[in-house]
Amino acid sequence: MEFIEWYPRGYGVGFKITSKILEVQSEYQKIELYETEGFGKLLVLDGTVQLVEDGEKSYHEPLVHPVMLAHPGPRRVLVIGGGDGGTLREVLRHKSVEHATMVEIDKKVVEVSMEHLKIDEGLLERLFRKEEPRAELIIGDGVEYMKAHKEHFDVIIVDSTDPVGPAKLLFSEEFYRNAYEALNKKGIYITQSGSVYLFTDELLEAYNNMKRVFDKVYYFSFPVIGYASPWSFLVGVKGDIDFTKIDIERAKELELEYYDPERHETLFQIPKYVRELLEKE
Template sequence: MEFVEWYPRGYGVGFKITSKILEVQSNYQKIELYETEGFGKLFVIDGTVQLVEKGERSYHEPLVHPVMLSHPNPRKVLVIGGGDGGTLREVLKHESVENAIMVEIDEKVVEVSREYLKIDGGLLERLIRGEEPKAKLIIGDGVEYMKSHKEHFDVIIVDSTDPVGPAKLLFSEEFYKNAYDALDEKGLYITQSGSVYLFTDEVLGAYKNMKKAFDKVYYFTFPVIGYASPWSFLVGVKGDIDFMKVDLDRAKTLDLEYYDPERHETLFQMPKYVRDLLEGKGGS
């Protein structure tokens, strides 16, 4: 058995499958879980790879720690999406965090992740029982939640699906302006923004929209296991935070496998033609 996620132009990322664990249709999407030959469990939503068990930190670490270590004192954190628990798990590694809220619209994602995927180390169970003192799980629309909490968060992390189809709203100018308003006087916003080579137009569109909303915008890439890498991330800055610098002393307290804070500058290696497009210099 094989599972292949097909990207535009006939490009695919595939895994050898030893068994299918489950397939369930939620109110929002089709959720599938497989056992792979060499990467543990494979989590799929609407035919797209969300993560593989042995390698998921190659996504969650660059999504979380660069912004958390760049912010001088990240106490209040909002996670939109991320129902598998991996993003919030990484957020709570930071001792400065006092209040972290995860808003996931699909309760079934949380249920499947808690019962079968289990990359969260028991976090989802503790959230459901109300036994996690620094964090809270809300089943609901993260976009609407963000609108009602102005100037509230130090860091906002959007762990969404790819910037195509229905998720395109999460990469709109209006959404970014709402995110800007939801940040405190100084704050950082981050989102994954798709495959650099295969979603180039979507990355460019999201970058341009973000520049209309934030004081400064950064882009970086990271090789993510299971994705059509290099995978892109966009960071919006409110205030005078320097995203090019991270707190290496705080980084020493973290257990990291993929993202290396001491080599933070290597994040910003974008292919030249994409960088030229992002910076308005044309390109092939």
């Protein structure tokens, strides 16, 4: 058996499957979980790969640590989406964090991840039981949550599905404005923004929407196992944070596998094709 995610233009990313663990339809999406031949468990939402167990850090590390290390001392962090728990797990590795909030729309994704995927090191169960002193889980829509908060967060991380269905509004100019307002005077925002070559139009639209809102916007890409790599990330800054500089001392405590803080500048080696598109905008 095999699972293939088909991207635009007939490009596919596939895995050999040894067994299907489950398939459930939640209120928001179809959730599938497989055992793969070589990468551990595979989580799929509405036919799109969310992560493979042996390789998820190639996504969660570049999503979380560059922005956390560029902020001088993040205390309050917001994660939108991220139901598998990997993003919050990485956020809590930063000792400066006093409180992290995760707002996930689909309770079923959290339950499936907690019971079967288990990349979260017990975190999701502690959140359900309200036993995690530095973090809380809110089951709700990130769009609505963002509207209700002003000057509160140091870092906002959007770990959402792609810009369709419940995640579509997470890439709109209005949402970015609300996120800007929700950040403290000095704050930093990051979102995953899709495959560089296969979702180029969506990426450029999100980039332009962010440029109309944030004081400075950065693009970087990273090779992510399981996605149509390279995968893109967009960073928006409020106030005087320079995302090209990170705190290398704090980075040493993290023992990372994929994102290399000592080579932070390599994040910005943009393929010529993409650089020219971004410069045109």
